[in-house]
């Protein structure tokens with residue numbers, strides 16, 4: 682991948698704590714720096730993930746952490762875990778609560794438990810005055826309902842999926858939208874249409890690495906430097922320059938996560 686020293690891209694959602702990176706985590710982190718990644722937010726999805734995210738943020742200046750519990754973990758959620766997430770949220774460089782939300786696609790935890798967990802994470806974010814990173818998969822109606830009941834909430838809907846009405850409702854509530862490299866897939870026509878109509882000033886970039894590698898890398902492990910592929914795709918879709926996509930989305934994310 683060629684160097685792009687004049688652009689400043691941010692990966693606002695990845696999981697460098699996952700075992701997929703155990704072999705070469707240090708090299709992946711170094712590649713972010715040599716390839717011009719401005720900052721990375723490592724997102725906790727389990728209690729262990731939260732601890733590891735805080736540790737990564739402590740080790741590298743350009744990595745920040747988010748702490749939260751993923752809906753897949755909802756069946757095991759309890760007050761003790763909430764207390765520990767709250768404690769971790771007070772650590773240095775923790776900039777958000779998440780990822781959290783609802784996943785009715787894989788339904789690895791019972792929907793009632795997912796909702797209870799989501800409500801608990803929303804209230805934690807409000808209590809600590811931190812933004813929320815939301816995971817929604819085939820649960821857009823309940824996701825919206827729970828968020829509407831808790832407004833005002835500052836949130837980004839990560840790895841955006843859903844229909845146009847859901848997108849409009851999220852934008853009306855003032856939420857940010859982040860797309861992942863699945864936007865580059867040839868069959869992602871619906872997603873491409875949604876990205877086109879999302880105002881640039883409401884967008885962030887993310888990889889969700891190790892998941893969802895861009896077209897051309899499918900079946901391989903994703904990593905933060907591939908936000909470049911996503912920025913290229915968005916530039917094409919929106920008819921603006923790569924530099925403009927990089928500049929605006931990185932600035933949006935800096936403000937949203939309150940990075941200095």
Ligand SMILES: [Zn+2]
Pocket residue numbers: 694696724780889
């Ligand atoms: Zn994720």
